[in-house]
Amino acid sequence: MRVAKVIVDVSTSQTNHTFDYLIPESWENIVQKGMRVSVPFGPRKVMGFVLEVSDHSEFDKLKPLDEVMDLTPVLTEELLQIGKWISEQTVSFYIQTFQAMLPQILKAKYKKEIEVLTDVEIAEELQQLFAGRAVMDFEEFVERNGNYSLLLKEVKNGHVQINYIVKSKETNKTKVFIAPNKEPYLLEEALEDTSNRAKKQKRILEYFLEQTTPIEQKQLITELSTTTATINQLVERNLLKKIEKKVYRDPFQDTDFERSKSLPLSGQQQTAIKPIWQAIEEKQDEVFLLHGVTGSGKTEVYLQAIERVLDKGMEAIVLVPEIALTPQMVQRFKSRFGSQVAVLHSALSAGEKFDEWTKIHKKEVNVVVGARSAIFAPFENIGIIIIDEEHETSYKQDEQPRYHAREVAKKRGNYHHCPVVLGSATPMLESYARAKKGVYHLLEMPDRMNEGEMPPVEIVDMRDELYAGNRTMFSRNLLEAIKTRIEKKEQIVLFLNRRGYSTFVMCRECGDVMKCPACDIALTYHKSSHQLKCHYCDYQIAMVKECQACNSKTIRYFGTGTQKVEEALREHIPEAKVIRMDVDTTRRKGSHKKLLEKFGNKEANILLGTQMIAKGLDFENVTLVGVLAVDAMLHLPDFRSSEKTFQLLTQVSGRAGRHKLPGEVIIQTYTPEHYSIQLASQYHYQQFFHQEMQTRRGFRYPPYYFLTLINVSHPNQLKAQEVTKTICKLLFKHLSDEATILGPTPSPIVRINNRYRYQCMVKYKDEPNQREIIRKIQEHYYDDIHRNDLTIQVDFEPYSLM
Ligand SMILES: Nc1ncnc2c1ncn2[C@@H]1O[C@H](COP(=O)(O)OP(=O)(O)OP(=O)(O)O)[C@@H](O)[C@H]1O
Ligand SMILES: [Zn+2]
Numbered sequence: 001m002r003v004a005k006v007i008v009d010v011s012t013s014q015t016n017h018t019f020d021y022l023i024p025e026s027w028e029n030i031v032q033k034g035m036r037v038s039v040p041f042g043p044r045k046v047m048g049f050v051l052e053v054s055d056h057s058e059f060d061k062l063k064p065l066d067e068v069m070d071l072t073p074v075l076t077e078e079l080l081q082i083g084k085w086i087s088e089q090t091v092s093f094y095i096q097t098f099q100a101m102l103p104q105i106l107k108a109k110y111k112k113e114i115e116v117l118t119d120v121e122i123a124e125e126l127q128q129l130f131a132g133r134a135v136m137d138f139e140e141f142v143e144r145n146g147n148y149s150l151l152l153k154e155v156k157n158g159h160v161q162i163n164y165i166v167k168s169k170e171t172n173k174t175k176v177f178i179a180p181n182k183e184p185y186l187l188e189e190a191l192e193d194t195s196n197r198a199k200k201q202k203r204i205l206e207y208f209l210e211q212t213t214p215i216e217q218k219q220l221i222t223e224l225s226t227t228t229a230t231i232n233q234l235v236e237r238n239l240l241k242k243i244e245k246k247v248y249r250d251p252f253q254d255t256d257f258e259r260s261k262s263l264p265l266s267g268q269q270q271t272a273i274k275p276i277w278q279a280i281e282e283k284q285d286e287v288f289l290l291h292g293v294t295g296s297g298k299t300e301v302y303l304q305a306i307e308r309v310l311d312k313g314m315e316a317i318v319l320v321p322e323i324a325l326t327p328q329m330v331q332r333f334k335s336r337f338g339s340q341v342a343v344l345h346s347a348l349s350a351g352e353k354f355d356e357w358t359k360i361h362k363k364e365v366n367v368v369v370g371a372r373s374a375i376f377a378p379f380e381n382i383g384i385i386i387i388d389e390e391h392e393t394s395y396k397q398d399e400q401p402r403y404h405a406r407e408v409a410k411k412r413g414n415y416h417h418c419p420v421v422l423g424s425a426t427p428m429l430e431s432y433a434r435a436k437k438g439v440y441h442l443l444e445m446p447d448r449m450n451e452g453e454m455p456p457v458e459i460v461d462m463r464d465e466l467y468a469g470n471r472t473m474f475s476r477n478l479l480e481a482i483k484t485r486i487e488k489k490e491q492i493v494l495f496l497n498r499r500g501y502s503t504f505v506m507c508r509e510c511g512d513v514m515k516c517p518a519c520d521i522a523l524t525y526h527k528s529s530h531q532l533k534c535h536y537c538d539y540q541i542a543m544v545k546e547c548q549a550c551n552s553k554t555i556r557y558f559g560t561g562t563q564k565v566e567e568a569l570r571e572h573i574p575e576a577k578v579i580r581m582d583v584d585t586t587r588r589k590g591s592h593k594k595l596l597e598k599f600g601n602k603e604a605n606i607l608l609g610t611q612m613i614a615k616g617l618d619f620e621n622v623t624l625v626g627v628l629a630v631d632a633m634l635h636l637p638d639f640r641s642s643e644k645t646f647q648l649l650t651q652v653s654g655r656a657g658r659h660k661l662p663g664e665v666i667i668q669t670y671t672p673e674h675y676s677i678q679l680a681s682q683y684h685y686q687q688f689f690h691q692e693m694q695t696r697r698g699f700r701y702p703p704y705y706f707l708t709l710i711n712v713s714h715p716n717q718l719k720a721q722e723v724t725k726t727i728c729k730l731l732f733k734h735l736s737d738e739a740t741i742l743g744p745t746p747s748p749i750v751r752i753n754n755r756y757r758y759q760c761m762v763k764y765k766d767e768p769n770q771r772e773i774i775r776k777i778q779e780h781y782y783d784d785i786h787r788n789d790l791t792i793q794v795d796f797e798p799y800s801l802m
């Protein structure tokens, strides 16, 4: 008896364990752990992952599984282990994690077929099954008791291939190719037999006398200016044949990549890369923090570290934040490593993602460049994992399983005994603190590649502009500087911050922002109740009418959109050609790339955009960077708002003067004295680090304390509040005295989709039982969750506090 232990696709706390199913005899040799199967579950059939195959079960009367969905495991042993670990760490269901590790499309069902690839004789037993056909359905193979291990052997030899045909239209793209179907001398005979009136047929036959390799039908038609009808006539005469070939959708197929060679490394690059090379050679699972200023040449270090890994026949994973996964970035990897690179990011269609994943799964590539989920690339011989811009919050998934790619990377590094490199110009406080303690190996690159100084930053106090009667969104200096650049035919990047749009309240006279007296967090304006609230504790006051600091009545909440800025630019500088890049102008596929290309070709003077343009761009003609409204981010109700502002300003400033031309940065703000802005303008990372660490210690925030955020929501406000209150009480009772429990507090956005949201925050040092307690709490509310529309979300080490 063979038994499969299966995690079924039913996300509840009561089904979050394996169920045993009998493996029917015909599947016995086929089912392996890491494959997906279809199993009966109650009245339904559901998908499931095989976690283990065993020869016994504690239960009698097992139901047999229905179907095997994969021929080779889609999750490796390692990924199964990591999946279990993630589920436990994030208190999520196993099924959620396993599915998060795979491309979306694999949730659908697909058909499998086996195809003979070569003229080489395959094993006799298989030949009989194929009976002269090139392709057969896998279902038939199973029905006729095909020898599975023999099949796998031929797959390994490259004689046979397994095709996955997904039923959705998206997945497989085929092209029709035309090839000769007869020996050349027979074609020649046919040519002579063809009447002179059939000139078109003759031309095609002549072509195939010289050319025996298949050619795409479309291409044949253009090259010989012939027609499908003519080709069909020859196919009917059995002289030619049509072949359908699966082609990968290559999102970059229209792009020619010029091959780049590795550059001779600068002194600081050499110093940084040596320990990384050593860790690769010695198979050490060391974690490096590469702290290098913008333009210091971090990417070249990544490239040459990867080169070393590929030389050893191993694989590399590179994570880049979604927003920085620009065509420019992709190009740098593709032009160095060519078709060995797969790219995974969210702009790809589901089908494209599946294709890229398939290349990895089949080991057709050995480098993956991708956003967060690329950390699950099913490689089995990883030599290095690189996380660029490691401070980016998008590396944490904001729905269950709420994993952090950095933590998964370290886990995979452990497993493969390979180094993990975290790179950034502005490492996250937590990371830099770990590096200082020696937990990570710190590598510093303090100088720019072009040996230039960092571009000088001018801070413009927008309150002064107001006094001077300038009520526009551009300061006089910025306007002047823009005009000068346009005259000199240099280019400008204008950055507008959109995050935190109009949630905080600020005095335009003195720049004062209302804060919570207990939490040092900007108060959030709640429009419905016209109140200011702290969403960490329960402090709240009525919306103020005048500034508490200076009594001015110019108090208001904040926000401007890119469109408004574009209109204003047109008004003040009519001669400027502007490219606007935001969610609206980049919605269409490929538009992101086109806009950047246009800017790169100097078809515009100004690139205006949001977060999207803050990172990764490397244009040599950009000499001025302007930051329009930095304050919105600074006052987000988030203890990381200073850090995020510092990081953002540093990144944006880094876009200027990266090559020969010197750069300049102008930051407009209402709070010029704020230390994030001051220190960013002087590129003082170290000093910022020390100052911010002190604040964190004082207010008991990370990295001194860990946080857990529990969000409760329900259509009934009272219910949401009551449940949160009970959860707070339970945590208070079961956690140690060292833990601080804050709440119940209304979430910053109290109502979404008619659901009320409350939260509870835990600050702690060490609570080993915490996850177990939270699981129990969730089980306690099982009925409410499944029948009564309650949700309880738990986020360990949250990045978003909304
Ligand atoms: N060894 C080298 N020799 C010559 N040029 C180099 C070398 N290393 C990097 N460069 C060039 O220097 C510029 C900056 O390097 P790169 O973009 O890698 O820096 P970075 O640290 O990744 O920057 P950022 O963090 O701002 O994205 C690029 O144009 C790059 O091609
Ligand atoms: Zn004021």
Ligand SMILES: [Zn+2]
Pocket: 516, 517, 518, 519, 520, 534, 535, 536, 537, 538, 539
């Ligand atoms: Zn508070």
